[in-house]
Amino acid sequence: MAPIPHLKALQAFAAFGTHGSVSEAARELGVSPGAVTQQLQKLEEHLGLSLIERRGRRMELTRWGRLYHAEIHAGFARLAGAAEIVRRARGDTALSLSALTSVLGKWIGREIFEWRALCPGSVVQLVGTEQEPDLERDGIDFRIFYGPQPRYLHAAELFTDWAVPACSPRLIEGRRLREGADILSFPLLHIVWAGAASLAPSWEDWAADVGAPAGEIPRDLSYMLSSSAIDAAVAGRGFVLAQMSMIADELESGRLVVPFDRRLRLAAPYFLAWSPPSLDKPFARDFHRWLIAKGRRQGALSAPVPQ
Numbered sequence: 001m002a003p004i005p006h007l008k009a010l011q012a013f014a015a016f017g018t019h020g021s022v023s024e025a026a027r028e029l030g031v032s033p034g035a036v037t038q039q040l041q042k043l044e045e046h047l048g049l050s051l052i053e054r055r056g057r058r059m060e061l062t063r064w065g066r067l068y069h070a071e072i073h074a075g076f077a078r079l080a081g082a083a084e085i086v087r088r089a090r091g092d093t094a095l096s097l098s099a100l101t102s103v104l105g106k107w108i109g110r111e112i113f114e115w116r117a118l119c120p121g122s123v124v125q126l127v128g129t130e131q132e133p134d135l136e137r138d139g140i141d142f143r144i145f146y147g148p149q150p151r152y153l154h155a156a157e158l159f160t161d162w163a164v165p166a167c168s169p170r171l172i173e174g175r176r177l178r179e180g181a182d183i184l185s186f187p188l189l190h191i192v193w194a195g196a197a198s199l200a201p202s203w204e205d206w207a208a209d210v211g212a213p214a215g216e217i218p219r220d221l222s223y224m225l226s227s228s229a230i231d232a233a234v235a236g237r238g239f240v241l242a243q244m245s246m247i248a249d250e251l252e253s254g255r256l257v258v259p260f261d262r263r264l265r266l267a268a269p270y271f272l273a274w275s276p277p278s279l280d281k282p283f284a285r286d287f288h289r290w291l292i293a294k295g296r297r298q299g300a301l302s303a304p305v306p307q
Contacts, residue, residue, distance in 0.1 A: 005046045012039035013051065014076055017061055017069035093282050094123040097291075099144035101128035102226035103270070106246035107298070108144060108291075115290055122283040141278035142291065147268025155273040158295025161243045162263040162302045163201045166256040168236040180210035180260045187238030189229045190222040201264040206241055210262055230256075244302035263304045270295065 015025035016036065026033045044051050051065035061069055099108055104126055112124060127133075132151060133140045144158065145151065165183050177183065184207060193200040203217045220238060223229040226246055233240035234255045242256075244263070250256035272291050279285050 005043055006039075009039040009043040009046070010072055010076075012036045013043050013069065014072050016040060016052070016059075017065070017073065020060070022059065094125050095142070095278070095281060095284055095287055096125045096127060096140050097142045097144070098127040098129060098133055098138075098140045100130060100146065102228075102230075102246060103144055103146075104128040105227045106230060106243075107248075108294070110249060111294055114294075115287065118290070119283050119286065122287065124287070135273065135275040136277070141275055141281065141284065142288070143273040144291075145271055145273065147271060152271075152273035154276055155271045156292060158270045158272050158292065159245075159299030159302065160269040161245050161266045161298075162304065163206075163241045163243050163266065164258050164261060164263045165206065165239050166230075166242045166247055166251070166258050167233055167239045168255065169257045170236045171238070172257075172259060177259045180262050181207070181212035183239055183260060184212055184217065187220040188218065189232050189238045189240040190219060191226050191229045191241065192222050192224055201241060201266060203241055206262070206264055209264060210260075245298050248301070261304070263302075 011029060012025060012035075015028045016022060019025050019028065022033045022036050022040075026036045029036065040052060047068070049064045049068075050062050051068060052059050053062050053065075054060075097108070097112075105128065109126055109128075112126065115122070115124065127140065132145060133143060135141070135143060135152065143152065165180075167186070171186065184203070188203050190203065191200065207217060221229075221232065223232065226243060229240045230242050230246060230250065232238065233242070234250060241264070243266070247256050251258065272288075272295065274288060279288065
């Protein structure tokens with residue numbers, strides 16, 4: 001590989017080719033015209049080519065000069081672009097967290113205010129999507145996703161959730177539920193998990209778990225998002241087989257109640273994935289540890305209380 005010409009010579013040639021004038025090139029570079037002329041001569045000697053020719057009192061690029069200038073100009077443009085990418089990366093200190101829409105809206109999106117109180121100087125951008133992103137290509141630092149297997153190179157298990165029948169207290173007002181099977185006489189809100197239906201607990205699973213008589217479970221209303229089904233239950237539309245992590249606020253406020261606490265364990269855990277370069281951002285490593293800790297705490301809160 002031929003040695004690369006000195007950077008000063010290349011800069012002088014790029015400036016001359018752009019302006020067509022030694023004096024203008026010298027003004028751009030902040031040097032004397034004689035210094036520019038000297039660097040142009042050194043470059044021609046290095047390449048063994050005539051890049052510039054005199055036409056009277058004017059100096060112009062030769063055929064080889066025009067060809068070489070086009071490449072050098074493009075090279076400097078790419079260098080400037082690379083510097084801009086690094087500058088933007090250094091300036092972009094916001095942490096982006098992607099999660100399934102319902103997980104974002106009903107769990108981690110609510111918990112994020114605790115993080116903001118701990119690190120008020122950090123900026124977190126929340127992205128709710130059912131599509132699994134390419135972390136580096138899509139500019140995502142962290143992703144919370146549902147199993148069964150880690151689909152990212154760098155991932156750690158957060159927690160395994162449990163689902164329980166919940167409803168608005170208005171729905172059962174004046175009615176006494178003696179056993180779990182009584183819930184099946186109410187409108188049931190179903191959640192359809194796209195791409196993972198076999199992993200989500202269903203009302204059929206719950207009926208079998210409480211020993212309810214075998215029979216067809218009515219499909220009153222079905223929702224693609226857990227959050228939508230939970231909101232419908234709060235509105236008194238029926239019972240929802242909801243994840244404990246997603247109804248904590250509703251239970252605490254009394255908007256939802258659990259008249260028969262029989263929980264079903266989800267078949268797979270939630271995971272946290274991350275892009276290693278993102279950990280170099282300010283607050284990123286602390287945010288990573290905080291997310292892992294929140295997952296472990298939620299796992300303990302979701303699990304049934306030992307009898």
